[in-house]
Structures are given as C-alpha cells and as structure tokens.
Amino acid sequence: MSSAFVRRPVLVTGHRGYLGSVMAPLLVERGYDVVGLDVGYFDDCSIAADPLPIPSIDKDIRDLVPADLRAFYAVIHLAALSNDPIGNLDETWTEEINHRSSVRLAELAREADVRRFLFSSSCIMYGQSSAEIVDETSPLDPRTLYARSKVKSEETIRDLASDGFSPTFLRNGTVYGLSPRMRFDTVLNDLTGAALANQRVVVYGDGKPWRPVVHVRDVAAAFCRVLEAPLSLVHNEAFNTGADHLNHRVIELAEIAADLVPGCDLEVRGEPGADQRTYRASFEKFARAFPDFEFRWEAASGAAQLIEDYRRIGLDAGLYGDRRFVRLRWLNHLLESGRLDGSLRWEAGAAGGERQPEGKG
Ligand SMILES: NC(=O)c1ccc[n+]([C@@H]2O[C@H](COP(=O)([O-])OP(=O)(O)OC[C@H]3O[C@@H](n4cnc5c(N)ncnc54)[C@H](O)[C@@H]3O)[C@@H](O)[C@H]2O)c1
Structure with a gap:
C-alpha cells in the first residue's frame, strides 16, 4: 500500500x-485507522x-448524528438486516435499517466531507433473471424486501455523488468462509457445515439454480482494493464483486461439499417449493478495472479450507445447528426472549457481548 493511505x-x-x-481486522492490517x-x-x-x-x-444506525461521521476519509457500509428471510419478520425494519438509514448515512458522510463511500450490495438484486448472464447494466429484478432495499439504496445514493463524494456499490455474490461471527445461512457455509457435522448434505430443490460464491477473505480484500483505487475508476460505479469462475449451480456446490467428507451422503429432494432464486453474474467489469486483483479462493479450494477450519474449531452437529449462526433464528430468539423490542431495539441492559472501548465519532 502506498504511504499516502497510511492511517487513514x-x-x-x-x-x-x-x-x-x-474485513475490519484486514483494514487495520493494511494500515487504516x-x-x-x-x-x-x-x-x-x-x-x-476476534483477531x-x-x-x-x-x-x-437509525440513530446517527452528524458527529458520528466527522473526520473519516471513507465509510464502508456493511450494517444491514442481511438476508431475504429477515425481511419477512417486519417490513418496516428492512426499509428503515437497510434503505433509509443507508441513505441518511451517505447524506451525513457527504456533509462531513467523507471522500469515499463503499456500499455492500448484492447480486441478489438481479433476481430470477431471464438473461443468460447478468452484468451491471442488466435490468434489476429484486424479488424480496431485502433485494429491493439494496436497489433503492443504490438508486438514491447514486444521486448523492459529487466532485467531493464518491460512492461505489459492491454487489457481492454469496459469501462463504470462516468468520468469527459465523453464518450457516449462506449456501456454501451451510452445505459444508452439513457435510462435516451431519455427514449428510440435502439439496431441497433440484440444485439447478446458479449462485456466484465468493470467499469472505476475498471479499474483504476486494473492498480494500476498491478503497485504494483511483477515484476515476470507482466514482459512482457498481461492480459485481467476484470472478466468472465462481458461478456454480447449487448441485455442484453440494457435490463439492459432500466429496470433502468421507462417507457423506448427498440427497437431492427436488421439492417444487424450494428456493429457486437463480442468477449467473458476469464479473468482467471488476476484472477489467482491477486486472491485478486475484480472487484467491475457488469453490473447491475454499470449501476444503472451510472444512479444515471447521475441524480446527471442533464443529459438530450441535454447533452447526445452533441458532446463533442463523441470522433469522437469532433475531427471533432476541425478540421472543424480550431482549429486543418490537422495533428491533435493545431493551435496557439487554445488549450482549464484550464491548470494545469507544472510538472516535
Ligand atoms: N454474507 C453475504 O453472503 C452477503 C452477500 C451480499 C451482500 N451482503 C451484504 O454485506 C453486508 C454484511 O453482511 P454480513 O453477512 O456480514 O451480515 P451480518 O448480519 O453478519 O452483519 C450485519 C451487521 O450489521 C449490524 N446491524 C444490523 N442492523 C443494524 C443497525 N440497525 N444498526 C447498527 N448495526 C446494525 C449487525 O449487528 C451485524 O453486526 C450486508 O449489508 C449484507 O446485505 C452480504
């Protein structure tokens, strides 16, 4: 990294x-504050x-004030209700948190002279595209509140771009790989977790839908790359974040997962009501803009690494089935146990975990 970026x-x-x-530890490692x-x-x-x-x-994020944004060179905006099923909990939460708060964050960032704004978007906004392969110019077909929240946020934030404020929209594929705050509700994490913990991988549909899968460490590195890119390359641009060879049919991912664990069964149920969202994304624009950037993990090598990581942390059926690692189940638990109230806000004293010291802002 050039010294111009040090401690930004x-x-x-x-x-x-x-x-x-x-991503946050990787940014620290790269010299960001x-x-x-x-x-x-x-x-x-x-x-x-946490490392x-x-x-x-x-x-x-619904309670932002201008002072929260002061003195930042860039904002990387990941906070969101992060998948389709959560949108079904209460429509207003996804609208408020994912859409309205994202727009307000961008507005406050612009007012505070934040130079760059990286928005974590999703290829899911292409929906069940009839196009063979979707690129950034393809029509959007958001089928869920979650997907619509990403489309609406992109549209509104795009209008905020100015000479001094450069938003960039990174449309991720489905992310996988070990993270301290693990999710088993993304496709390859789930399939590999089932393979190791249950010795049984189940595909509920016919396995034909396409999914681009991208390793969490590659996504983190790709955001860093965009953060360091010349502004002329990324100003108000959307990028599908991934690589063409990372598009797979769900059945291929299931086979990869099952093959990594000796004795693992693979069952394809072909249920008609199963998730049929499908999209095959073109990542050509990203490759053209960042020819030196390498997505280091392919589905097979990434899944093998993941199984190794699972073994290291002792993943078993209990851990794999734990509600803490399925976003919708955990939020439901917090609601049912009264720790979150009806507007998805913490009841007094109910927030969890170890808090780190307050930073600037
Ligand atoms: N994981 C994927 O496969 C994937 C794919 C495409 C896009 N994305 C997007 O990337 C971002 C991060 O995804 P993730 O998988 O890390 O999700 P995650 O659910 O693990 O993390 C989201 C974080 O946002 C925080 N958050 C949620 N609502 C908030 C609020 N009201 N105020 C402050 N913080 C809040 C949560 O506490 C959580 O720490 C999201 O915007 C998601 O839509 C993720």
Missing part, C-alpha cells in the same frame, strides 16, 4: 457481523475469537 481513518458499519469481523459502528445484534454469536479489538461506536 475509515468507519466500518456492521463491523461485528460475518463480513465485518473479517478503523472505527466500527454496530448495534451488536450478534455479539453473543461468536464461533471463534483484533476494533474501537467501536455502539449505536443503532
């Missing part, structure tokens, strides 16, 4: 989630220790 202050929202707890901002929904959901303490603003 970066705010990472959602830094205590699956992606953030890998990282401050996180997170409400801590998953603070009790660690599967492994580094990250100074943190413990705050709901």
